[in-house]
Amino acid sequence: MDSITDNIRMLMTKSKYKHAELDEDTTSMGSAHITEGISTSATHIHYYPSTSFWKLRSLLEKCLIILNCILLFLVFLFGCLLGSSEKVTTTVNTSYDVMHADLKTQIFNNLADHSSLCLDEKCVRTAATILASVDTRVDPCEDFYQFTCGSWIKHNPIPDAKASWSMFNILDLQNNFIVKNALEKPITSMKSKAEQKAKTYYMSCMDANETIEGLGAKPLLELLDKVGGWSISGKFNISSWRLQRTVETLMIDYSMMGFFSWYVSEDDRNSSRYTIVVDQSGLTLPTRDNYLNKTANEKLLSTYLDYMTKIGVLIGGDEKSTKEHMRHVIQFETELANITEKDEDRRDEEHIYNRMTVAELETLAPFISWHSFFNQAFRKVQRKITPQENVVVYAPNYLKQLTLLVNEYNSTTDGKIVLNNYLVWQTVKALTGYLSKAFRDAYKGLRKALFGSEGGEEPWKFCVSDTNSVLGFALGAMYVREVFNGNSKPMYQSALLLTSKQYYAQAEDMINNIRQAFKTNLLSLKWMDKETFKLAENKADAITDMIGFPNYIMDTKKLDEKYEDLEVRENEYFQNNIRASWHSLKVLLKKLDQPVNKTKWSMTPPTVNAYYTPTKNQIVFPAGILQAPFYDIKQQQALNYGGMGVVMGHELTHAFDDQGREYDKNGNLHQWWNNDTIARFKEQAECFVHQYNNYSINGISVNGKRTLGENIADNGGLKAAFHAYLQWSKQNAKKEHHLPALNYTHKQLFFIGFGQVWCSTTTEEATKLLLEKDAHSPANFRVVGPLMNLPEFSEVWNCPLGSKMNPVNKCEVW
Template structure:
């Protein structure tokens, strides 16, 4: 289960790096420029652009002072200003000057674009945007997210009387409880968790636990079904992959605390991480009345148990074939497969928490994605469950999953306990400023109420139809290219065209959030109080569990969003054959209706193409136009497809950062989407360009608009991160690091080399290229 009920489990996002950074701390910003003046540090081209901007300001001033001249003169001057044309067809509107300045400042013109286009496009950005103290990764996604957070903060701090719905007032109450102006959280200290430990049956670490009356079955009922906590495995209610019109219970492997499976298995390489993890666990246990030496020993036992779980899990790169992963079975078959508990009793206990409780029979079907894992942990649990010491370890592990997930809602001492582990995992001890943390947390808990506030505040209405037009143009370009793919047989090609046509899109926000009655109905069971931060999160967990269970007997809601409107991201949902672009992303630098089309197609157009291509990546291709998982490709075409994906796996597996190689298998789907999205968006732009007048040039930039397309694409991924976060991303993320999201697709794309005149055999124009779509 998940904290945010709206989360889509089968989605593929564009991937602003989503690595949790823990709890907040006061921000300290690092100054960058030292030892030189800003003017001396600029290039001649930058100086020229700044002079040009100053001249534009002077022109505007002169226009303002000429209001007393004749009406004919004023009219002519106004036409010239509105049109924005300067000498030589330069665009001198303020948006053009500002975006040209932004592009210029991001460049490193000392680098040959054919040698390293990422460094050429982003070297200046990295130099001028050092990673803030409170961040482990910093890029264009993060900067835009911070702008959105400021908008949300200003709205959340308005008087309640200004809100249109109770749901928005609930968001304000939750935000207030997080900000904790009255220091209630500090005054309570460990009390909220100690009271919760009593309710779940106690914890041996804190000294109050009776092993003689404990059973695994009862513990799972309380911890997972009553309080929606994790451990041993994961399960959700979501669309059935083979029948996407209905919801079904889905069960998968899970239960590890550290972010990567290898953190447990490669003990030599990850000694610092495991040591920091044990220190973190011990500090939290001591804060909850544990004796330090005993706590450390018991927590080491928990780590040892998690290590055994890690051994039984299948690596991410080996779980990319959804047809092989999918196993539909009855509850009775599941019981035979994994007899470590009574599954029928477990799900019947869960169903008590629905709005309308019901029973589960032995014939009820579920989908199991990791049957081997569930079978193997049955043997592991049987071994531990056979002795009192083993039972204590099992309970310590399960309760630890609850404790660690709730420490962020407790006093500073509990939040500080995480600093050491955060440092070794991500390279920083601090976190966001408190208000930023609380805005993000409020958005994750009651996202569509926050989204309603955000949309009413900033979303430009005409962005939605214009974005819709761009999606259709990118889709048409993708379909036109299908005819050029000689490895596809005709029958599969026609089916692929049908699927592309069937992809639905949702842009900006769901309409219901602007209807106070409908929004209130969504959150009617959710109760928040301004001075109960810990309890608010207990309620949120239980609410999300209830909402998920209520979906079980309902048809799949294809208009349900998996990301809230302020989110700076996008996704494709395979079971719905749907692409979604929240309002938070439809802003500069990704999308601005005042910018040249070359920039919008290069940034937002590629994002659209990326999500659309996910429908045809190594996983998405297994789902048909209705979102149903089955084989609809010709065998020979599948073989040809795999030959091409093998090329891409090998290509990306040769890229390395920090002496660690990218996992080409783990990142395959995102790499296919990056490559296909670039190609579709570029050809959509070429068609637009052929049908319209040539756009005005941007001032200070000696680039054609086709070159600007590629620059816009590359600069979306300008970013920097700590070494630790880069390592973690390589281990865990299904997306390649930003550098290779630029270098990889462009080095495969002949049109890029043509526009930048990159010689054959150069780094950006290798002789051997990979192409799937």
């Protein structure tokens, strides 16, 4: 999905895993799609290239076709080599230079003892993938990321439509191929009404009849008339305008962004119940600094103004007056940015949690009637909100200052026009992606400025992703059937002969082994008191896990019930998205009085990601990520533990990072640690802050404070996974076979497997944005940072003390 919101989401999730904050039906009000708990859509771009087969292939697809041909040749080559291996004699030199000798020598060295050599198709493919990725000219003790990914980076340029490219993106594309094939089957073959709706929605997006192009701006103009008009399009009467009515109409009836965000979610302090949550929001550009640091962002702000002006003109505005109106909107957003709290200052969840009544919220921030606002929303599900209803406010200081700002603007006619223009702009820019090509083209310049790419992927790729955001669990059912019962691409061939339960059984064992390794590591901690240690051990035992997909999606009746109130029509793409917002809002509001279901999912099955939810104390691994190179039942366990095992350890460690540690084993936010232990934890964690602060790209430093939670999880996850693998290998040494053409030990393969899942390339613009916005460190530092802190890595690779990958001073929390 090509919008500011969507591109940020893709950069921060498609190339990394994270802990989740929302369940499958929960999301903030303020976006076009709010279904399934996935960040939603605003502006979209998709283009229609020529019909030539080769031209229709992306660079990745062309590379995959060529790679398959190469792999077939390698299989033939290995067969020939085996046939002549009795004539081969070699000597093995263990020096570093010979370890990285040419490919032919490595093949013969392995063949000398081919009794433990694996030469089936899976092993050949795996070996070829590793060989195509590593750069043996680089000393692994100097830069292990460049060693494991140097060749991959060289041979995997960023596709034209992308701002970044990684193993996550490749798997995501492969999964989308599977879903595409399922969606393009006849609608009569769909197993459920929900799947039929997914097919219909997909077809409305593909727009074979060019209905979208024919309608132009009409759907949006009709919506603007319903919400009271817009000064840009010329149909607006300031004398009858009321702030309260506009906020309620746009932020409730159309679920758009505004001055703040609000949603229904688990109560942090009592995770068995739901509560209304209010938080800061309202900026269009990714970061507050995009507005406040005008010198560094002069070009970006100018491009943003051009984009706004183009959209205004497309809906009938005069260019000169539109630009002037939009300049005032940017000024208002700048003032919002000035009162917006920094992400790194909001990491203490006990500190930002503020429970109050609706009446108290009205006293805190009286720029609107909150009682009226919430009643207007919950009236849709026949639920009354009283002044004594409790809400949780995460940004009380922001709301106080917002009140002063809004009241100042609302005191003059010109100020009211700015407020209306701002609110309506939030709606317009969120919906332009469902309109004709001219609206999508208008975004290209801003996207280029933000991400270094103009976008423009093939229609089917965009539409699969878009359908997943609206009917993701219906797509999930189709995906699961394709993977385990259909022809679902070579990377899933290990699954085709198994049931899903069989395929995921080994993954479940890995989780348990990593949990045990994490608990064992707790015993060596000197900074934790005995009482807190016991509570932490109990929390680790209490972590639940879900793997693959939720069972209900394979029950057509239950799946149909989930989407039964969602109406989808093939030639109504714009209206389908409006109806999707309404459906999701209704589901969300109904939850307020329901008990919390701790088995609901935050990600759809095809998603290449994983997450931890602190209020559920739960780790989840969707089917989409449980494939090579992360995981495969036919893959060497060294690679499974180095790939998926580290992901599992990462998510488990989130339960004990600087935020996760504030939640007890039942998912409730309160202080359950000894005060002295908290102080010592912070001392240990400060080491990570300093370590990652010293990393930089193009002169921009990593923010060690903002990325602290992810860095703790990266380091703890690697340690737990490696120790779990060591324990497994002691008990299963004879089960590990060597890969052809590779002269690495199984322990070394563990680290290679870990490094290679992070191989990626990113544009300079996107890198800058990630450094300024993301809670994760860049991919290369997510590899070298944890490895520098793990003594066992240097032992396995014989890295001298004081070398870059084996510094004297190391950081450790878990």
